[in-house]
Amino acid sequence: MSRLAVVLFNLGGPDSLDAVKPFLFNLFNDPAIIGAPAPVRWLLARLISGRRAPIARAIYEQIGGRSPLVAQTQAQADALTETLTARQLGSEVGVFMAMRYWHPLTREAVDQVKAFKPDTVVLLPLYPQYSASTSGSSLNMWVKTAKRRGLKAETHTVCCYPTERGFVTALAELTRAGFIEASAKATGAVRPRVLFSAHGLPKVSIERGDPYQSQVELTAAAIVEEMGLPDLDWVVCYQSRVGPLEWIGPDTDSEIERAGHDGVPVVVVPLAFVSEHSETLVELDIEYGELAESKGVPGYVRVPTVQARGAFIDGLADLVERAVRPAEGDGCLIEAGPARGRLCSEVGARVCDGKWAQCPHVPNKTTDS
Numbered sequence: 001m002s003r004l005a006v007v008l009f010n011l012g013g014p015d016s017l018d019a020v021k022p023f024l025f026n027l028f029n030d031p032a033i034i035g036a037p038a039p040v041r042w043l044l045a046r047l048i049s050g051r052r053a054p055i056a057r058a059i060y061e062q063i064g065g066r067s068p069l070v071a072q073t074q075a076q077a078d079a080l081t082e083t084l085t086a087r088q089l090g091s092e093v094g095v096f097m098a099m100r101y102w103h104p105l106t107r108e109a110v111d112q113v114k115a116f117k118p119d120t121v122v123l124l125p126l127y128p129q130y131s132a133s134t135s136g137s138s139l140n141m142w143v144k145t146a147k148r149r150g151l152k153a154e155t156h157t158v159c160c161y162p163t164e165r166g167f168v169t170a171l172a173e174l175t176r177a178g179f180i181e182a183s184a185k186a187t188g189a190v191r192p193r194v195l196f197s198a199h200g201l202p203k204v205s206i207e208r209g210d211p212y213q214s215q216v217e218l219t220a221a222a223i224v225e226e227m228g229l230p231d232l233d234w235v236v237c238y239q240s241r242v243g244p245l246e247w248i249g250p251d252t253d254s255e256i257e258r259a260g261h262d263g264v265p266v267v268v269v270p271l272a273f274v275s276e277h278s279e280t281l282v283e284l285d286i287e288y289g290e291l292a293e294s295k296g297v298p299g300y301v302r303v304p305t306v307q308a309r310g311a312f313i314d315g316l317a318d319l320v321e322r323a324v325r326p327a328e329g330d331g332c333l334i335e336a337g338p339a340r341g342r343l344c345s346e347v348g349a350r351v352c353d354g355k356w357a358q359c360p361h362v363p364n365k366t367t368d369s
């Protein structure tokens with residue numbers, strides 16, 4: 001049996017108030033976030049991070065001066081190590097974290113993986129829906145850094161898993177509990193409305209073919225189906241708009257206002273995050289909670305993220321297993337790009353040489369319409 005390294009991709013988060021500005025600089029200096037050429041991007045990143053830092057520091061002050069994202073990702077890594085070891089997927093299994101914008105950064109993860117001397121590496125984004133600005137950015141950074149630092153091993157990449165069974169089951173269970181809680185706050189025959197809230201994206205990214213929005217919609221529909229409640233009132237909406245560009249909608253805050261107007265309680269489900277951080281603990285819990293109150297929404301329940309719930313971790317383990325041992329008929333062949341001829345599983349695609357190949361199982365809004 002061989003040595004298996006699994007690398008979890010995530011965004012990272014500031015571990016102190018002093019780290020907020022350099023974290024933001026790294027974020028805005030990412031070509032997947034600001035597409036300008038290097039020197040211009042560097043200047044813009046300096047400028048925007050300097051301007052945004054006091055606002056962002058005030059946000060992180062409300063959650064103890066740091067993001068809990070890395071600690072929660074570590075808990076996921078520990079749980080996944082246990083599950084994969086129990087499944088005997090390798091003679092030794094190591095699960096590592098590669099954060100895009102703050103420690104442990106990709107270069108630290110590459111060095112740790114290299115020291116582990118793996119035979120096989122599986123790259124596993126903690127973003128269920130693929131976007132070039134998240135999974136794509138992490139993957140590009142990994143490929144570049146691994147090459148530069150001399151990490152050589154057979155590598156498989158999971159692109160995305162918007163309808164992965166364990167992920168959907170875990171979120172459906174949490175949403176059902178939130179729905180019951182919100183129902184208790186409703187009067188008469190009024191039923192709560194479910195707001196599936198995802199991090200937004202500039203419209204132009206979708207127009208260029210980013211499958212993120214269509215995958216977010218797939219996740220929402222899968223959760224609704226799994227919940228099995230007849231005539232459920234639900235909508236997909238988008239939070240966390242930043243910058244001057246036009247972003248996809250509807251906005252989560254306008255959906256909260258609409259619920260106030262309609263007099264229905266809301267159940268807010270973050271479906272593009274798998275851990276807690278500023279966007280859930282501050283934006284959803286505090287800012288939107290206050291907005292709901294001021295708009296007369298009769299009840300506001302925010303569903304927790306899946307974190308290290310058993311069903312989700314089992315789902316991640318299934319993805320790793322299928323990446324290293326694709327079963328006969330498990331997927332289909334990727335038809336274009338450098339990954340041509342490779343298998344893709346039903347819940348994700350393989351990526352080869354750092355290039356994204358569209359999984360034919362995942363509808364892409366812009367190419368389908």
Ligand SMILES: C=CC1=C(C)c2cc3[nH]c(cc4nc(cc5[nH]c(cc1n2)c(C)c5CCC(=O)O)C(CCC(=O)O)=C4C)c(C)c3C=C
Nearest residue numbers: 011012013033056067069131133134199242272277278279
């Ligand atoms: C699905 C996840 C995410 C997508 C897609 C995404 C795109 C995206 N984000 C920005 C700008 C910012 N994001 C910030 C924080 C942040 N973003 C995500 C996830 C996605 N971003 C998370 C989980 C977090 C929180 C990190 C933490 O607290 O640990 C921030 C910084 C926070 C702030 O200043 O408010 C910015 C800025 C863009 C421009 C973008 C798509 C192009």
Ligand SMILES: [Fe+2]
Nearest residue numbers: 011199240279
């Ligand atoms: Fe973001």
Ligand SMILES: [Fe+2]
Nearest residue numbers: 344345359361
């Ligand atoms: Fe496929």
